[in-house]
Amino acid sequence: MSQTTTVAEPIAARDAAADTMMALVYGGAGKRAWQSMPRPLIREPGDAVIRITTSTICGTDLHIMKGDVPTVTPGRILGHEGIGIIEAVGAQVSTFAVGDKVLISCISACGRCDACRKAMYSHCRSGGWILGNTIDGTQAEYVRTPHAETSLYHLSADADEDALVMLSDILPTGFECGVLNGKVEPGDTVAIVGAGPIGLAALLTAQFYSPAAILMVDVDANRLEVARQLGATTLINSADGTAVDQILAITNGGADVVIEAVGVPATFDICQSILAPGGRLANIGVHGKPVELHLEKLWDRNVSITTRLVDTAAIPMLLKLVQSGKLKPGQLVTHRFPLSDVMKAYDTFGNAAKERALKVVLSNRE
Amino acid sequence: MSQTTTVAEPIAARDAAADTMMALVYGGAGKRAWQSMPRPLIREPGDAVIRITTSTICGTDLHIMKGDVPTVTPGRILGHEGIGIIEAVGAQVSTFAVGDKVLISCISACGRCDACRKAMYSHCRSGGWILGNTIDGTQAEYVRTPHAETSLYHLSADADEDALVMLSDILPTGFECGVLNGKVEPGDTVAIVGAGPIGLAALLTAQFYSPAAILMVDVDANRLEVARQLGATTLINSADGTAVDQILAITNGGADVVIEAVGVPATFDICQSILAPGGRLANIGVHGKPVELHLEKLWDRNVSITTRLVDTAAIPMLLKLVQSGKLKPGQLVTHRFPLSDVMKAYDTFGNAAKERALKVVLSNRE
Amino acid sequence: MSQTTTVAEPIAARDAAADTMMALVYGGAGKRAWQSMPRPLIREPGDAVIRITTSTICGTDLHIMKGDVPTVTPGRILGHEGIGIIEAVGAQVSTFAVGDKVLISCISACGRCDACRKAMYSHCRSGGWILGNTIDGTQAEYVRTPHAETSLYHLSADADEDALVMLSDILPTGFECGVLNGKVEPGDTVAIVGAGPIGLAALLTAQFYSPAAILMVDVDANRLEVARQLGATTLINSADGTAVDQILAITNGGADVVIEAVGVPATFDICQSILAPGGRLANIGVHGKPVELHLEKLWDRNVSITTRLVDTAAIPMLLKLVQSGKLKPGQLVTHRFPLSDVMKAYDTFGNAAKERALKVVLSNRE
C-alpha cells in the first residue's frame, strides 16, 4: 500500500505530555526498534484511542523496511492491522464506547467524501491507507484511529482474535482486489499466481463463489501444499518456466479469472498469457515498476485488467461468514508471538520460505 | 480486426463454374485491383449469397493494405461491411428469403458455440471476423455470408443505406468496445483519445448515457471541429505534448472513462495517465506492439482496462435508435463513390487528413 | 413518503427561548396555517440550521393534509424540499460553513449505519424521510437539518434555485425509483403511467439512457401535452379504458420498462398488464392499499417488480447534469409564489388539473 493524498503527520508533533508505551518504530531503510514512545491521545473529535490486544505484520511492512515506501519516514510506528479495546473516543464518536472490543480496518474512511460515498474508502480524501504510513500504526500498545465511526467494527468480547485480525487487511484485500474484481462465478476456472498470504486469502475467498477449478501457481512447494489444503484443485510449480504452457493445456485455452498476487513483471506476464477470451485479470500485487502489456495480442481478446487498493467495504460480510463458520481465517496463521517479541516476529516473517511462515500473529492479551 | 480461429479458405478453391463479378482484390502489401472474379455460390446450408448495394472501407482495410494482417493472403476480396439484397440462401436459412434487404455484420456468428451463447460472437468457434479476412468480403458485387441466420439483420426496402452501413462495424465497435466496456454513466466525464471515425463513433454512442462532459483528444484540428459538432464538450489538441496536463487540470484529477481509439503506444500512454481513481480505460485501438503499463502508479488506483473485438451484439439496439431518430450515423459519412470507383475511394480514405475524410460510402444502387 | 423508524420529535419540545419565524403548520386533517413559530436552534453536533430561500410543495404534502400519513401529527411544520443559506452548524460539521448556500435532501442520512453504507439512505437507522414528517420541515423561514454533513449539498451563490429545488426530492425520486430500478437501456420501450410531476420527472430522467420510445399514460390531456414537450414519443389517454390494448398493440406485446407514477390499484393494474417478457415494472407511487398481483399470468414472464423510497444518492450526478445543461429541471415549474403566500400555493397545487399546475416554487429571496 502506498496511496494517500493526505499530508503526513510530522513525526515530531507527538503528544508530549502523554504517558509512554512500547512500539515498533521504523528507523529508515533496514532499521527498526521496539522502543518507548508517547502514548497517543484523542486529537480530532472523530478519533478513538485503542489499546492493542492483537496485531500482525503485512508484506507491505517488509516493503517499508526495505525503504521502498517513501511516504513512511523514520520515527513512524508501523502496522495497519489490529484488534483492541477502546480507551477513549472523541466528541463525534457515538456508536463506539470505552471498553468496546473493535477490529481496526487498515483503511481509514471519513464516510462523507465523494470517494466514501461510492464505498471507495481506499481513496477517502482525508483517509485511505494512513495507519503505519503517514500516521502512527498498530504495532504498538496503543493506537489513535481517525474517523473511528466508519473505520472500526464491533467484535464480541470472546472473539477469536487470531482469526479475526486477518480481517483488517489481508482477507478483504484477497477478496475485493482479487475475487470481486475478477468476478469469480460458479463453474469458473480461476488461476492464482502467488501462494503467499495474499494469494491464499484470494484462494479462501474465491471459494465463496464455487468455481469449478482453482489453479495455484508458485515456486515454493510448501506453499503450494498449503494451497491444496485450503482448496486449490491444481498446483503448478512455475520454477521451471513451463507454467504458461501447462495452464493453457489444462484450461484448454486459458482461465476465466486470473489473480496476480505477487507484484513483479514476471508474474504479471504469466497472468496476461493465461487469460481466456472474455477473461478477467485482477491484480492484487504491489508493483514497483512498469510491466509490458501485450496489447498486440490482447486487443481483440475481450479481457479486463483491474487494479485496486483494498477498500475493506467487505469487512461486515466477512465477519458474518466467520461467525457462521463458513470462513476460517485462522488457517492463514502459522506463527504467534507476544507483541513485545515483534522484533523476532519480523525476522521470522522476513524469512517466510525458510520458516514456512504465512501470517504471524502478535498478541498483547494477558 | 485480426482475431480468428478458423482456417482460412484457400484462395484457389473458388467456385470455378460460377458467373463472374467485379471485386476489390488484395494483391499483397501495397497492391490491390478492381477485377473480375467468380461470383460466389452457396456452399454450406447456413450460407446466404448477397448482392451488395452499399459497402464502405474500414481503417482495418488500410492495415491490411500495409501487409500488417498476416491472415489476409493475396487473392482475397476485401471488405467486412455492407448492405445488400439476398440472392440465394442455404437449406438451413429460414428467416431470410431471396429479395430481402439485409445488413451484414462484420462478425459471423454460429449462434450455438459457447462463445455465441455468451453473446461473445467475436470469438465464435466457427466465425468471428472472417469476412474480407479469411474468406472473401463485401467490397464486391456479391458476397457469400456464412451463418446467415445469426449474422444478418433485416432492413426495410427504403432504408437509408448510407447511414445504416455504419452499423456493420464502426458504430457497434465504438459502442461495445468503447462505451459499454467503459461503463459510461450519466454525469460522467469521458475522454476519447483519437477523433478518427472510430473515436467519433464512440463519441456519438457515449451520448446514449448522458455524460456531463466529453473531452476529445487528437492532433488534427479538422477532426476536433467535427467532434465538436457531434457533441464533444471540450477539444484537446495533443500535438504540443501537454494533453495529459491539460486534461488532469480540466477534470480535476482524471476522467471517469477513457477511450483509446488509435492503437499506438503514445495514445495508450495518454489514456493511462488521465484515469481518475475508479476510472475505466476502454481500449478500441488495434495495437501492433506492446505498451508499457505503469502498474507502479496504477496498482492502487482502482481502475479497469478492457479490450474487445466487436461482437456486434448491439446491432438490433442501434437499429432501433436509428429508426427512432435518436442516432444519425450518416453524420460520419464524408465521401460517396460508386462501388466501381472503389480504387479511388481507397486513395481518398488513405489520405484522410488531407481529404478531410471520415467514412467513405461505396454505392452499387441504380 | 411515510417510512421512518425514528421516534417522532414531540411537538411541544421546541426551542422555547429562540426567536420566532413564520412557518406552514399542520393542524390535523384538512387544517394548515402560516403562523409564527420558534426559530430552530442547533441541538445535535451534526445539525445545521438553514435560512430557507426556496422551497416547494410535494404530492406527499397533500397526502399529509388529507390525514393519510399518521406519523405526521398536528403542530408539525411541513416540507421536505428546499434550498437555503446556512445560519449555524454543530460541532461535528466541518464541510459546511455559515453563509454557504445548500440544497437540502428530502432524506436525512447518518452516513454510518449499515443502510447508509449501502447508499440506501432512505432506510438510515437514524434518518430517512424525517423532515416535515417526524421533525419540522422546510416550508418555513428556517429549518434544522440533522446529519448535515451527509444530507446537504453545496450550491454556488448564483445557482438557479427554482430549477435546483427540484433536486431535493422529485427528480431523484423519478430517477432512482423509476429509471434506475426500471433499468432503462438504450433502445428500450418505456411506458410511464401517470403524467403528474413525478411521472414527468421519470420522463425527463429516462432520457438519460436513450430509450427508443417513451409512452406516457394519463387521463389529463394537458399533462399529456406537457409530456410530449418534455420528450414523450407516444401519448395514451387512459380515460376510455383501452390503454392496455392500445399499448400492447403499439409495443407488439409489452414494454421493456413500465413505471408506475400514481399509486392506486387501477394504475398498478395497467402496469402489470403491459409488461413484455423480461420486462421491469418500477413502482414509484405511494400506495394506500394492497393491489392484486396476477402471478397466475406473470409467474413465467421473467419480470421484475421493484419498490423504493428515494435515497437521493443520485443528487451529485443530477447536479452535474444541470451544470452541464443536459438536464433542465425548471421545465417542471409552472407556478411561483412568495414563501409567505404558501397558503395560496397549497390551494393552487391542490387543484392541479384545473390550475394546470405541476411544481409550485416558494421563494423567500429578496
Added chain:
Amino acid sequence: MSQTTTVAEPIAARDAAADTMMALVYGGAGKRAWQSMPRPLIREPGDAVIRITTSTICGTDLHIMKGDVPTVTPGRILGHEGIGIIEAVGAQVSTFAVGDKVLISCISACGRCDACRKAMYSHCRSGGWILGNTIDGTQAEYVRTPHAETSLYHLSADADEDALVMLSDILPTGFECGVLNGKVEPGDTVAIVGAGPIGLAALLTAQFYSPAAILMVDVDANRLEVARQLGATTLINSADGTAVDQILAITNGGADVVIEAVGVPATFDICQSILAPGGRLANIGVHGKPVELHLEKLWDRNVSITTRLVDTAAIPMLLKLVQSGKLKPGQLVTHRFPLSDVMKAYDTFGNAAKERALKVVLSNRE
C-alpha cells in the same frame, strides 16, 4: 410450466408409418396410460430423435394430471426431462451425432430469435417449454427434440444419469428462478419457503454463493430434516402460523433473499412479510390464482419481486460443478423405477409426503 407461444402439434398428426414404442400418455384430467404409440421420426432439419435412457417426473406433470394446464390435450406424451442416446438427427444438426449421449433441456431454444439472443430461451419464439406440453415428451422410449443444436448437451458415456437428469429442469429452475433472480451474495440471509424438490434445488444452489444463513420453511417435518442435511441452517415449521414472527425475530427484521417455492397465495404471503429493506423476493412457484401484494407496506421498502420460467442457460455451468464434485444432484433422488413402471412411479410421486418422495428417477438402461 405453461408458457408457450407456439401452436400445439395436433395429436392426430403423428408419424403413421413409424415403428411403435411405449409411452406415458395423458388421457384428460386424472387419466394416464402406459401404452403403445408410434415412434417419432425427424420432421424438421433441426430435430433429433433420442432413445430415452433416463427420465423423471416433475411437479408440473402432477399439475397437468389435475387438468390444470390447458395447453396439454388428451393424447399427449408427457415428460420434459431426460437423458438418452441420439438415434437420428436432421440435416441442420452438426454438433450431435447418432450414438451420442445427451442431456435434454426442458426448454427448446432456436438460438436465433430475439429472446434467445438474450439467453431468455424460455420465451423462444418457436420453442420454450413445449416438450410434454404442446409436443410429445420424454416419458417414453423415444422422443423427438426440436432445435437440437441449442437444446441438447453432451454427456460422457459413463455419466451418472440419475444425478444428471436433475439438470434437465429442477436444478436450473431452483438456481435461475430462485438463486440468480434472488441475487444471493456471500454473507446473505436467505429464506426458502417450500422444502419440496424445487425448494431443495434452490437450497443446494444457493450455497454456490456462500450465504451466512439459510432458513427453510415448510409444514413437513421430514422435508425439513432433509433440508438440514442439504445445508439449511435454520428450520421453520410453518404449520402453526407463527413462521413470519419467528423469521422476523431470527433475522432481526427480514431476510435479504426470500425464495417462493410453492405457488399458492399463503406461501407468497409469508414471503412478502419477511423481506428486509432492500430484499429480493424470487418467485419460483407456479401460481394458479392472483395474490394480494401489500404495496401499502412495501412501496417504500426498496424491494424487488421477480418471476421467471427457467431458461436452462445455467446447464453448462451446472455440468461443470457436477464434474468437479461441488454439486451432487443425486441427493434429491429418493426413488428409482424402471421406465416401464412409470404408472407406479406417478403414484409414488403423487403421494410425496406419505412416501417421503422427492425426485423419482425412471430408468430405461439395460
